[in-house]
Every structure is written in C-alpha cells, then in structure tokens.
Amino acid sequence: MTIEQFDLDDPAPDEISVRIAATGICRTDLHIRDGDYPIPSFPVIPGHEGAGIVTAVGSAVTDVAIGDHVLLTYPFCGQCENCRRGMMAYCEQGFVLSFGGTRLDGSTGWRRSSDGTSVNGHVFQQSSFASHTLAAARSAVILDRDLPLDLAAAFGCGVSTGAGSVLNAMELHPDSQLVILGAGTVGLSALMMAHHLGVEQIIAVDTNADRLAIASALGARHTVNASELETRDAIQQLTEGGAGYIFDTTGHPNVVADALDALAMTGTVVMAGAAPAGARTSLDMNVLLNGRGVRGTIQGDADTHQLVPHLIDLYRQGRFPVDSLVSTYPFAEIQRAIADMDGGRVIKPILRMPTNEVP
Ligand SMILES: [Zn+2]
Numbered sequence: 282m283t284i285e286q287f288d289l290d291d292p293a294p295d296e297i298s299v300r301i302a303a304t305g306i307c308r309t310d311l312h313i314r315d316g317d318y319p320i321p322s323f324p325v326i327p328g329h330e331g332a333g334i335v336t337a338v339g340s341a342v343t344d345v346a347i348g349d350h351v352l353l354t355y356p357f358c359g360q361c362e363n364c365r366r367g368m369m370a371y372c373e374q375g376f377v378l379s380f381g382g383t384r385l386d387g388s389t390g391w392r393r394s395s396d397g398t399s400v401n402g403h404v405f406q407q408s409s410f411a412s413h414t415l416a417a418a419r420s421a422v423i424l425d426r427d428l429p430l431d432l433a434a435a436f437g438c439g440v441s442t443g444a445g446s447v448l449n450a451m452e453l454h455p456d457s458q459l460v461i462l463g464a465g466t467v468g469l470s471a472l473m474m475a476h477h478l479g480v481e482q483i484i485a486v487d488t489n490a491d492r493l494a495i496a497s498a499l500g501a502r503h504t505v506n507a508s509e510l511e512t513r514d515a516i517q518q519l520t521e522g523g524a525g526y527i528f529d530t531t532g533h534p535n536v537v538a539d540a541l542d543a544l545a546m547t548g549t550v551v552m553a554g555a556a557p558a559g560a561r562t563s564l565d566m567n568v569l570l571n572g573r574g575v576r577g578t579i580q581g582d583a584d585t586h587q588l589v590p591h592l593i594d595l596y597r598q599g600r601f602p603v604d605s606l607v608s609t610y611p612f613a614e615i616q617r618a619i620a621d622m623d624g625g626r627v628i629k630p631i632l633r634m635p636t637n638e639v640p
C-alpha cells in the first residue's frame with residue numbers, strides 16, 4: 282500500500298463527505314489488496330471501518346448532518362427484498378457495493394491529484410484508508426460526540442460481525458457449549474458477547490498463545506492451542522462428546538470440515554471467516570444428517586444502526602471491553618500496522634489520521 286494525494290468530488294445525493302479521524306484495518310482489506318476479490322482495477326482505496334466527522338451532505342440526505350460524528354458501516358441498497366425485510370447484510374447489491382470500486386452507477390468520486398485520472402474508491406462505499414472520503418449516508422451510524430473516534434472505529438466490521446453472530450446466528454443459553462475457532466477480532470468479539478450473555482462453557486482455539494491468554498482473560502473457560510493439540514479431539518474431550526455451537530472465523534476449508542465433526546448432534550457450525558473466492562470444503566454427509574448444520578453469516582446478520590449503539594452501551598458499562606483488542610498507529614505507519622496484524626502481534630489495529638489537518 283502507498284499513500285498518495287487525490288481530489289474528491291462533492292458528495293452524490295445519497296452520500297456524505299467525511300473527515301476520517303480513525304479507521305480499523307480488517308482482514309478483508311488485505312484480501313482486497315491481494316486480489317482475492319474481483320476489484321475491477323487497481324489502484325483502489327480500501328478501508329471499511331472508518332470513524333469521522335461529517336463535512337458535507339448530499340442533496341437527498343436527511344438523517345445525517347454536517348458536524349455529526351459517525352461510524353461508517355457496511356453498505357446496502359435499501360431497496361432489494363432482503364433490505365426491505367431488515368436483512369441488509371444480505372443486500373442483493375452488497376457484493377458490488379463493497380468490492381465494485383465505484384458507486385452503484387459505476388461512477389467514482391476519486392481523482393489523482395497529479396493528472397486528474399479517475400481511480401477506484403468507494404470500497405464498502407466508504408474507502409476509509411484516507412483522511413477524507415465519500416460515504417453512503419445510509420450506512421453511517423451517528424455517535425455520541427463524547428466517544429473518542431479512534432475507539433469508535435473499533436466497533437466496525439470485525440467487532441460487529443463477532444458480536445452480531447452470537448446475538449443473531451446462535452441461540453445461546455448459560456449451559457451452551459460454544460467453541461470459537463480463531464482468537465482474532467471477530468472471534469474475541471463473539472467471546473465477549475457470549476460471556477456477557479452468561480455462557481460459561483466457552484472454548485477458544487488458536488495457534489497463538491498470546492491471543493489465547495487474552496481469550497482466557499475475556500471469559501474463555503478453556504483454550505486449545507491448535508499447533509500443539511489435535512483440535513477435534515481436544516474439543517470432543519472438553520465438551521464430553523461435541524459442542525453445541527462452533528464459530529469459525531478462520532475461513533480455512535479444512536477447519537470448517539473438521540468443525541462439523543466436533544459438533545454434538547443437532548449442533549451448528551456458524552461460519553464468519555472469509556475464504557478466497559471459489560474455496561470449497563467437503564463435509565461428511567452422515568455426520569451432517571444427525572441434525573447438525575453449517576451456516577454462514579455476513580456481518581453477523583446485524584443491522585448496525587441497532588447493534589453498534591448497543592455495543593457502545595455495553596462498552597460504557599464495562600461489559601464489552603473492546604479497548605482490550607485495540608492497538609493504534611499513525612496513518613503513515615499503515616504497513617507496520619498490517620505487518621503486526623499479519624504476524625499476530627496485535628489484534629485490531631486502528632489507524633489515526635493526522636489531527637493538524639484542515640477539514
Ligand atoms: Zn439491498
């Protein structure tokens with residue numbers, strides 16, 4: 282990734298201009314960088330966990346105002362059948378809105394300052410790896426102004442996905458047995474939410490001992506280091522025969538197949554890990570037949586306008602300690618932040634934009 286100078290158009294009718302204060306880095310940004318999703322052409326400006334201050338609003342925007350502090354969340358069209366029934370995470374236009382590199386009409390508001398040529402931006406309709414950006418107004422969640430924006434950025438995609446998955450894709454009760462595969466942002470956010478709901482039997486699995494220590498501190502009763510133990514056997518032993526829910530955040534085909542084998546009868550694997558396009562897995566059909574299921578979730582099925590304020594409330598009450606996942610970096614050190622995330626040295630890197638900039 283390189284940092285370059287661009288000019289931005291005024292917001293389209295349903296857009297807002299935002300001075301980004303901070304943005305999280307999510308693994309999906311790295312999939313975009315690596316070409317795992319079909320972005321039409323590079324260069325492109327990634328970033329989809331932006332928090333900032335609204336500096337202009339499009340002509341059709343009525344519910345966001347200049348000066349509002351906002352968290353930018355995933356995009357949706359607001360008109361398709363899934364959007365109309367409140368399942369915006371499954372918007373029929375969601376993929377193209379996230380990875381098309383343009384607005385829905387194919388236009389882009391980003392131009393290279395050096396020669397005026399158009400470039401792809403509008404990733405997740407927000408391209409938040411930028412000091413200023415254009416964003417879809419309907420995806421902006423308005424924040425209390427006393428919430429630090431670099432903390433607000435932590436409630437973006439990954440944290441919402443983990444917490445939302447537990448709330449929306451599982452029916453947990455205190456006696457449930459929940460296994461979480463991958464103690465990164467998504468997995469640990471699921472853990473915090475399950476712990477908040479009173480689930481006592483939470484097992485966290487990872488290959489990174491530091492992350493497993495954090496999982497224990499956040500409420501995991503057991504941890505399994507997958508580089509030392511055979512995960513399926515360890516889960517079956519700890520759960521005495523199989524787990525009710527296994528939450529996969531890894532997106533590895535073999536991990537998902539093994540997870541199914543470690544479920545109790547009638548248990549469910551909930552999958553939130555993004556796999557490279559076209560990845561397939563194979564499942565034991567007779568294992569599945571015993572009432573077991575595998576389901577995927579995008580963004581934890583969440584309506585972020587409901588979920589994000591709820592999570593911020595819980596955070597303020599000390600029940601959802603998202604700050605324990607965060608490390609901050611100056612924007613200029615984006616490469617170091619990504620390297621630290623890739624190396625497992627940090628969980629949720631947050632980039633802070635320079636504050637001396639004129640909005
Ligand atoms: Zn839609």
Ligand SMILES: [Zn+2]
Nearest residue numbers: 307309438439
């Ligand atoms: Zn994401």
